[in-house]
Amino acid sequence: MILAGRLGRxxxxxxxxxxxxxxxxxxxxxxxxxxxxxxxxxxxxxxxEFAARTGITEAVAAKRLRDxxxxxxxxxxxxxxxxxxxxHEYVLTESGRDLMxxxxxxxxxxxxxxxxxxxxxxxxDGCAAPVSVVLLCAEGHPVESDSLVITS
Amino acid sequence: MILAGRLGRxxxxxxxxxxxxxxxxxxxxxxxxxxxxxxxxxxxxxxxEFAARTGITEAVAAKRLRDxxxxxxxxxxxxxxxxxxxxHEYVLTESGRDLMxxxxxxxxxxxxxxxxxxxxxxxxDGCAAPVSVVLLCAEGHPVESDSLVITS
DNA sequence: GTGCTGACTAGTGCTTTGACAAGTCAGCAC
DNA sequence: GTGCTGACTTGTCAAAGCACTAGTCAGCAC
Numbered sequence: 001m002i003l004a005g006r007l008g009r010x011x012x013x014x015x016x017x018x019x020x021x022x023x024x025x026x027x028x029x030x031x032x033x034x035x036x037x038x039x040x041x042x043x044x045x046x047x048x049e050f051a052a053r054t055g056i057t058e059a060v061a062a063k064r065l066r067d068x069x070x071x072x073x074x075x076x077x078x079x080x081x082x083x084x085x086x087x088h089e090y091v092l093t094e095s096g097r098d099l100m101x102x103x104x105x106x107x108x109x110x111x112x113x114x115x116x117x118x119x120x121x122x123x124x125d126g127c128a129a130p131v132s133v134v135l136l137c138a139e140g141h142p143v144e145s146d147s148l149v150i151t152s
Numbered sequence: 153m154i155l156a157g158r159l160g161r162x163x164x165x166x167x168x169x170x171x172x173x174x175x176x177x178x179x180x181x182x183x184x185x186x187x188x189x190x191x192x193x194x195x196x197x198x199x200x201e202f203a204a205r206t207g208i209t210e211a212v213a214a215k216r217l218r219d220x221x222x223x224x225x226x227x228x229x230x231x232x233x234x235x236x237x238x239x240h241e242y243v244l245t246e247s248g249r250d251l252m253x254x255x256x257x258x259x260x261x262x263x264x265x266x267x268x269x270x271x272x273x274x275x276x277d278g279c280a281a282p283v284s285v286v287l288l289c290a291e292g293h294p295v296e297s298d299s300l301v302i303t304s
Numbered sequence: 305g306t307g308c309t310g311a312c313t314a315g316t317g318c319t320t321t322g323a324c325a326a327g328t329c330a331g332c333a334c
Numbered sequence: 335g336t337g338c339t340g341a342c343t344t345g346t347c348a349a350a351g352c353a354c355t356a357g358t359c360a361g362c363a364c
Contacts (some may be wrong), residue, residue, distance in 0.1 A: 001193055007272055012200075014207030018270045020262030021190050021255060025183040027266065028258075030321070033165075034177050041153055041297070047341055048164075055166030060322055062342055072265070085331045087340070095265045100297060101285045102257035104182075109254055110172030113224070113247045114179065118170045120159055120304035124289035131289045131300060133253045137276035143283050145193070145252060147289060152272035182351070199311055209353055214312055216351095237361045239310070 001145050007152035026071040027071050028099065032056045032064045037103050040074060040096060065090055073099060094112070105133035153297050168183070175284035179223050180251065184208050184216045189255050192226060192248060197241040217242055225251060257285035 003010075017023065028034065035054040044050055068074045073096035080086045104122065111114040111119045122131035135143040155162075169175065180186065187206040198203055203213040220226045225248035232238045256274065263271045276281035287295040 001195065002277060003194060005272075006270075007194075010205070012204035015187075016207055017197070017268060018272070019190070019259070020266065020268070020271045021186055021259040022183065022262075023266040024262030025186050027262075029183050029186070031174065031177040031181050032322075034173055034181070035171070038171070038173050038191060040258050042155060043153065043158075048339095051341095053162070053166060054162035055168055057323055058342070059324085059344085063321095069294065070252040078187075085340090089287070095261075097297065098264060099261050101287060102254060102261055104287065105254035105285065106176040107171070107173040109247075109251050110174075110176030110179075112250060114172065114175040116169060116172070116175065118158075118304065119172045120157075120170070120205065120302050122287070122295075123301045124224045124291070124293055124295050124302065125154060125253065125299040125301050127289060127293065129290035129293075131287050131295050133257065133285060134288050135274070135283050136286050136288065137255060137279060137283045138281035139276070139279045141276055141279065141281075142288075143274075143276050145249070147277040148283060149274050149275045149277050150194070152270065152274065169329095175317070184351080200309095211354085212313085212352055237310090 002149045004149055004151040007150055010152075028068075028073070028102075032060050032066065033068060034106065036061065036064055036068060037073065037099060038107075039095065040090065040092050041100055041103065045091055046087075047090070050090065057146075068096075072096075103131050105141055108133055154301045156303040159302055160254055162304075176254075180220075180225070180254075182216065184212050185220060186255055186258065188213065188216055188220060189225065189248065189251060190259075192242065192244050193252055193255065197243060199242070199264075202242065220248070224248075253285050260285055 015022065028037065035056065036050055039050050039053050044053060050065065051058045062065045065074065069076050072093055075093050076088050077091055078086050079089050111121065123129065124131055135148065137143050167174065180189065187208065188202055191202050191205050196205060199213065202217065203210045217226065221228050224245055227244045227245050228240050229243055231241050241294065256262050262274065276283050287300065289295050
């Protein structure tokens with residue numbers, strides 16, 4: 001890894017709010033938030049299904065879903081099934097979808113380094129090849145850590 | 153996203169310990185752990201530099217580094233500079249290196265969706281193209297969420 | 305010996321997370 | 335009206351995260 005710009009000569013100053021990893025962790029850095037996002041990717045939209053499938057309590061689910069809506073990862077939208085009253089569902093926004101690589105990268109790491117039988121795995125529909133989360137440059141080259149430049 | 157196998161017919165049962173995202177969050181799901189891993193990728197190895205550059209207190213840094221060593225992401229190794237007594241440094245293990253996509257995916261999301269000027273960005277050494285974290289199958293195809301199969 | 309420095313440990317206190325239990329509230333079915 | 339159900343809210347409690355301050359400890363320099 002190559003540190004360029006101010007990062008290369010930062011000495012021992014703390015990165016503070018300049019670090020987007022830090023800012024991201026302050027928004028989605030809880031177990032419950034990650035599990036709720038996982039469920040959203042799996043297609044869950046209803047409150048009680050979020051709570052039941054993640055195994056977190058309804059109290060925590062309510063608070064965390066509110067946080068995620070407020071932070072713009074989910075949107076709370078009204079819907080109505082015939083013969084039912086109007087309810088709200090939680091749907092992914094673009095911001096929420098953009099977090100998918102981070103969530104599944106964590107999952108891939110957990111699957112490999114904290115193994116437990118029965119863990120789900122990812123494949124590509126059609127070619128059936130296993131899927132992983134990698135660093136890729138805009139020219140399509142896979143990027144190893146020794147050719148990765150971080151500039152600030 | 154397509155859920156196959158048991159995941160497709162799970163109903164409302166909680167995933168529990170079968171979910172590797174959950175297991176991963178229990179190990180590295182704190183702000184301090186992520187910031188320490190970031191520093192490790194940036195090349196930091198010494199205790200006081202970890203503490204100073206992340207901006208977390210020495211007490212928290214000591215505890216979290218111990219946790220990360222115990223979980224196998226870092227290794228604590230003795231070293232000796234000439235004329236100095238032996239000390240210990242914290243170096244990345246393979247497990248720690250494997251977490252890199254997850255950490256930088258979080259960073260990429262934070263940079264895009266929680267913008268703040270001065271945030272560092274990633275490029276590819278040589279071709280200078282911007283780098284992002286993506287899902288890729290073993291055949292080299294980029295995987296969109298609608299062609300991603302998750303099997304359990 | 306004394307001092308210094310890097311690397312911690314210990315104690316206090318506040319805040320957040322999360323589990324558990326119980327209560328509320330809206331509106332359709334009857 | 336009463337009941338039911340989905341979607342919460344409220345309250346209590348324990349554990350964990352983190353900041354801050356202060357103290358310790360090892361070993362080289364002198």
